[in-house]
Amino acid sequence: MSTTASDASSAPWPEDPLATLAALPGVPDAVDSVRKAVDRVYGHRVMRRRGGEVTSEAALRAARGSAALSGADWALEEVRRRSDFGSDAEARTVGAALRLNAEAGQLLSIWSQSPLRVLARLHLVAAGGAGVSDRTVGRPRLAGEPVVEAPGSDLAASGPAVSGAGALLPDGALPEGAPAAGPWAEAPLPGADEVAARLDGLARLVIATSAAPALVTAAVVHGELLALRPFGSYNGLVARAAERIVLIGSGLDPKSICPAEVGHAELGRAAYAAAFDGYLTGTPEGMATWIAHCGRAVELGVRESTAVCEALQRGAA
Template sequence: MVDVIASLSALAELPGVPERIAAARDACEQLRWHEALRRRIPEASAESRVRGAQASAALEGATVPLDLVRDVMRGAAQWPLTPDPVELVARGAVTATAESEHVRSLVTRAPLQALARLHVAAAADLLPAEQVGRPRLEGETSAEFRDLGPAPAAGELRERLDLLVAAMTAGAAVPALVVAAVAHAEIATARPFVRANGVVARAVERALLQATGLDPTGVVVSEAGHATQGGPAYLGALAAYGLGTPEGLGLWIGHCADAVVAGAAQGAQICDAVRAGRLT
């Protein structure tokens, strides 16, 4: 049996990784002390989810206006009655990112339940009902992330899910950034669902960053941190993780650390806007 905690702890000590973890932790701590978060955390975290949802959709190739995402998430607008394929993907990203707020108490205690809920949110409009909220079965595959190679078959997938659960429940023995990064990459590379794996992976990362205490206010826009580095860099870092080499694993964790630093900077911009009353 793989000692998951020992393996994750070893990842945290790969060359260059401790410094990147420290930078992410420092960025989150600095954000936590922003004056706007003394009394207005709900406003700031809500706007973080708005921007995170837009960025997550963009990484799926679904570009939608920020104002539309904001209005939909606050109930001031609705998606078209007959949405096009781009809008369907965007709607899933918006719904899953919103749901991340409600599963943060589950991601470290009941990971499979959290995954199921996030997949229902992300894929309800993309898949037949019988394929929503559960892992792929024998004979089912996923065409997503093709650059990462074929998705694992159902037998291997079960083993990968067991390791994913162990990682998500590792607790304080492992740096929070490593837990979130590995969970994100495992979902994206193992592709447990027929569709919406990327959206679920990013929503899980967001929920874990909050649940593990790295970003307790939920204001870091980690999805935007990934998107800011560009889609090719995101896919390249995931591909490096999939190689399983120390260099590849370290590259992915560093990518996630950089995403958190960039996401914290965007969180600070949100806080500035909240304090100034400039959110629209």
């Protein structure tokens, strides 16, 4: 995470770097709190009879939350009723989030063996029909290629490319007049060589056997993809979809009813940005803050699905 492109392949890693993060002060408490919350919603009586409905509703709400964090903050009922997601940039962002959540469950078996293939597929799904150049879809960006988070909108702001800069640099300035698409847009944009090196490192972390809880792995995958912005568009959506895949595939949330995206959106963009700043520092305190924030997002997602269960039990949904 904190290694720069120049030393990513040579610097010695801890035997299990994710487990090291899991032992940081406050992280075990966050992990335990998430585990208890997930167990409670899975034990709800509605889950025994109508779990599929809860899963479907969680996916819809997760997509709405992820799109909101990428600048398309639509009401849930608007997302539910719309069928045209190609009319403008916000609609395309919502459509991309919906497609990603539908695709995530199909990629679980591939993720543990080839996470880079999954990330490429996620970007391909997100960018489909969004007016993104075919040359940039489904592959990490090349040197000199810009990052336009939501194609067709003004959410194109990315920090300047910084060759050899690590993820753990302070925030960089945006070009004058460029609006921020999210907290990741204000950090320096790593150069293409660094992106390739660190994606490889992230893939090795995912494939390696780790004793770390799912929350820790999911938070690191999410944070690293936000920091790298490896694709020319929709990096925030892809990062949150990858977090979802880790939470599902790990067995923490096998039925995908604990939408962290809902929690991230509920906590708000300012809190998301502040926690992500912690990730960018790479300090133990900063990493623990980011992991705890991701844990709180999962808990709020659990609360949302618990409310859905209660509504189904009352016959109100």
